[in-house]
Amino acid sequence: xxxxxxxxxxxxxxxxxxxxxxxxxxxxxxxxxxxxxxxxxxxxxxxxxxxxxxxxxxxxxxxxxxxxxxxxxxxxxxxxxxxxxxxxxxxxxxxxxxxxxxxxxxxxxxxxxxxxxxxxxxxxxxxxxxxxxxxxxxxxxxxxxxxxxxxxxxxxxxxxxxxxxxxxxxxxxxxxxxxxxxxxxxxxxxxxxxxxxxxxxxxxxxxxxxxxxxxxxxxxxxxxxxxxxxxxxxxxxxxxxxxxxxxxxxxxxxxxxxxxxxxxxxxxxxxxxxxxxxxxxxxxxxxxxxxxxxxxxxxxxxxxxxxxxxxxxxxxxxxxxxxxxxxxxxxxxxxx
Amino acid sequence: xxxxxxxxxxxxxxxxxxxxxxxxxxxxxxxxxxxxxxxxxxxxxxxxxxxxxxxxxxxxxxxxxxxxxxxxxxxxxxxxxxxxxxxxxxxxxxxxxxxxxxxxxxxxxxxxxxxxxxxxxxxxxxxxxxxxxxxxxxxxxxxxxxxxxxxxxxxxxxxxxxxxxxxxxxxxxxxxxxxxxxxxxxxxxxxxxxxxxxxxxxxxxxxxxxxxxxxxxxxxxxxxxxxxxxxxxxxxxxxxxxxxxxxxxxxxxxxxxxxxxxxxxxxxxxxxxxxxxxxxxxxxxxxxxxxxxxxxxxxxxxxxxxxxxxxxxxxxxxxxxxxxxxxxxxxxxxxxxxxxxxxxxxxxxxxxxxxxxxxxxxxxxxxxxxxxxxxxxxxxxxxxxxxxxxxxxxxxx
Numbered sequence: 001x002x003x004x005x006x007x008x009x010x011x012x013x014x015x016x017x018x019x020x021x022x023x024x025x026x027x028x029x030x031x032x033x034x035x036x037x038x039x040x041x042x043x044x045x046x047x048x049x050x051x052x053x054x055x056x057x058x059x060x061x062x063x064x065x066x067x068x069x070x071x072x073x074x075x076x077x078x079x080x081x082x083x084x085x086x087x088x089x090x091x092x093x094x095x096x097x098x099x100x101x102x103x104x105x106x107x108x109x110x111x112x113x114x115x116x117x118x119x120x121x122x123x124x125x126x127x128x129x130x131x132x133x134x135x136x137x138x139x140x141x142x143x144x145x146x147x148x149x150x151x152x153x154x155x156x157x158x159x160x161x162x163x164x165x166x167x168x169x170x171x172x173x174x175x176x177x178x179x180x181x182x183x184x185x186x187x188x189x190x191x192x193x194x195x196x197x198x199x200x201x202x203x204x205x206x207x208x209x210x211x212x213x214x215x216x217x218x219x220x221x222x223x224x225x226x227x228x229x230x231x232x233x234x235x236x237x238x239x240x241x242x243x244x245x246x247x248x249x250x251x252x253x254x255x256x257x258x259x260x261x262x263x264x265x266x267x268x269x270x271x272x273x274x275x276x277x278x279x280x281x282x283x284x285x286x287x288x289x290x291x292x293x294x295x296x297x298x299x300x301x302x303x304x305x306x307x308x309x310x311x312x313x314x315x316x317x318x319x320x321x322x323x324x325x326x327x328x329x330x331x332x333x334x335x336x
Numbered sequence: 337x338x339x340x341x342x343x344x345x346x347x348x349x350x351x352x353x354x355x356x357x358x359x360x361x362x363x364x365x366x367x368x369x370x371x372x373x374x375x376x377x378x379x380x381x382x383x384x385x386x387x388x389x390x391x392x393x394x395x396x397x398x399x400x401x402x403x404x405x406x407x408x409x410x411x412x413x414x415x416x417x418x419x420x421x422x423x424x425x426x427x428x429x430x431x432x433x434x435x436x437x438x439x440x441x442x443x444x445x446x447x448x449x450x451x452x453x454x455x456x457x458x459x460x461x462x463x464x465x466x467x468x469x470x471x472x473x474x475x476x477x478x479x480x481x482x483x484x485x486x487x488x489x490x491x492x493x494x495x496x497x498x499x500x501x502x503x504x505x506x507x508x509x510x511x512x513x514x515x516x517x518x519x520x521x522x523x524x525x526x527x528x529x530x531x532x533x534x535x536x537x538x539x540x541x542x543x544x545x546x547x548x549x550x551x552x553x554x555x556x557x558x559x560x561x562x563x564x565x566x567x568x569x570x571x572x573x574x575x576x577x578x579x580x581x582x583x584x585x586x587x588x589x590x591x592x593x594x595x596x597x598x599x600x601x602x603x604x605x606x607x608x609x610x611x612x613x614x615x616x617x618x619x620x621x622x623x624x625x626x627x628x629x630x631x632x633x634x635x636x637x638x639x640x641x642x643x644x645x646x647x648x649x650x651x652x653x654x655x656x657x658x659x660x661x662x663x664x665x666x667x668x669x670x671x672x673x674x675x676x677x678x679x680x681x682x683x684x685x686x687x688x689x690x691x692x693x694x695x696x697x698x699x700x701x702x703x704x705x706x707x708x709x710x711x712x713x714x715x716x717x718x719x720x721x722x723x724x725x726x727x728x729x730x731x732x733x
Contacts, residue, residue, distance in 0.1 A: 083690055087699055090391065111697040112389035132589075143589040144509065149686065150694040154404040158415035169590060170405040171600070173680045174690065182680065185488040186508050187599070189589045229390050
């Protein structure tokens with residue numbers, strides 16, 4: 001009898017319908033947003049000693065939670081390795097994946113997933129020991145490189161060395177943690193990952209000042225949030241959450257002045273904050289959805305500063321991630 | 337008074353649905369049908385959902401260019417020319433390499449420790465006991481990480497390599513040995529080696545026959561050694577030593593040329609062998625204790641010394657008890673080799689279920705192939721061990 005019951009249970013699991021397309025409804029019913037995050041990358045996703053998650057990616061999750069659940073704290077962060085992240089999203093374990101994930105055509109089309117935008121324009125770089133006296137990635141012929149598995153970096157690395165007729169020895173690890181540790185122990189001449197990651201990981205080395213990051217950026221790595229294919233409403237919400245944070249920065253709305261901005265007469269700000277029009281309701285949320293995001297999380301610039309920019313230990317230059325009005329390429333469609 | 341006739345002798349007719357044969361057939365049929373239905377439902381459901389979620393499926397990826405690099409390849413492989421299928425074979429061979437070497441080392445070490453634990457020497461038996469209790473009670477992953485970091489930390493940096501004789505380099509990137517390059521005429525040495533093996537086996541048969549009929553013993557070990565090793569060496573000398581060694585050379589970053597033994601490989605092999613040896617030691621101890629002490633006493637009373645007693649009386653009988661659990665340990669070692677992923681050794685799981693899965697995104701196909709491979713390896717191992725077990729079982733009275 002037990003066997004029959006087990007069989008039936010198995011059958012039920014296998015024949016049950018796939019994850020429902022109604023992500024918004026199920027998040028609201030659950031009261032918590034399940035968000036796939038990095039967990040080991042300073043500046044993007046990392047819990048502190050008290051278990052509070054911080055990071056540029058983490059802020060996207062919090063902003064979505066603020067917009068949908070009216071509480072930026074109602075997020076359950078699921079730390080995922082590069083290898084497991086897509087499976088976790090596909091299977092419905094997380095509602096949203098924001099884990100410094102590069103937007104590529106194959107990921108967008110063949111995994112049953114959709115990228116909603118770019119929250120950080122990144123590119124792959126190399127870190128080496130200063131003692132090697134290497135000033136350019138083009139001098140790395142014959143070098144061994146530690147790399148994390150399950151990322152676009154493995155492919156870029158092989159392509160770059162092939163394109164420049166250089167010999168390469170890769171040592172591949174399952175997690176960034178192991179790869180960095182092996183690099184630090186002298187197993188490899190160089191460690192490669194997205195440049196932002198290099199700055200973050202350098203802080204964790206035994207002697208951060210003994211290492212430099214080479215100037216070459218060998219790839220385009222637009223990092224962005226990912227949702228499941230087939231739920232357009234949820235896709236829109238995540239997409240516009242990022243746009244709202246960018247628009248808020250562009251219009252000068254931040255977490256400190258958002259309350260006074262509610263009285264603004266600027267029509268663009270009025271539409272952004274929902275004092276005019278019903279753009280939030282069109283998304284399936286309420287009119288003041290952006291107010292909640294900005295008040296609880298901040299605009300894109302605040303988030304950048306706090307997590308990876310001047311206000312953080314990483315001190316990464318904003319570079320490409322400046323607003324389009326300030327020489328960067330971060331450009332959000334308007335809310336109207 | 338009784339007018340009825342007694343009941344007929346043949347069994348009463350039962351309805352077909354009460355016939356035990358029909359029933360047992362029906363139950364089995366229903367069970368098989370149910371299993372088939374569940375499998376069919378699961379597979380078609382998976383395909384349907386993959387399709388609906390726009391997740392690519394099928395095995396078309398097998399012939400696509402892999403584009404990534406692998407640190408240890410036993411067959412030729414390059415990132416730009418090789419396919420995902422080739423990467424699969426590279427990973428599989430790496431798994432088989434570490435598993436087969438691990439089985440050999442773990443068996444030798446396990447037998448030594450298992451027998452030591454039964455030794456009358458107090459120190460030896462306590463050391464063996466301490467080894468078993470420590471090693472088998474710590475998680476394998478932890479041990480692998482320990483060995484890997486021990487290897488990396490203990491060995492010098494590449495620029496301070498330990499160099500033997502200008503041709504052997506040892507550092508935290510690996511061990512570099514001269515690579516033998518064979519010239520014309522080396523084929524005869526290989527032929528001589530094969531002839532030596534056949535000759536040694538034949539001599540063993542002959543010596544055994546003679547001992548059974550006349551009681552005279554022959555130096556089987558020495559003659560076999562001469563045939564297997566001496567004969568090829570003699571041919572090698574006759575052919576004018578058609579072999580030279582290509583020593584590894586220090587390059588700008590790494591050592592180039594020669595044979596490279598990766599620290600990941602060494603750590604994995606070491607960790608797996610030491611871990612599994614602890615279990616094999618217990619299996620061996622149990623097997624030896626299962627042999628009745630009367631056997632040993634009988635051997636001693638016939639005048640056999642302890643060493644021949646162990647070799648000729650105890651071990652052959654213990655093997656019958658040892659082999660089935662030993663098979664389990666071999667299977668465990670093979671499956672445990674997939675923990676390689678944690679320390680960067682490119683085994684099947686790391687290469688195929690890791691990088692290939694991620695680049696193609698075809699989890700269902702890749703994981704199914706990997707499971708099939710491990711199942712096949714395990715079934716072949718147990719097939720071989722069962723065959724060996726039957727041969728050992730025939731020896732008993």
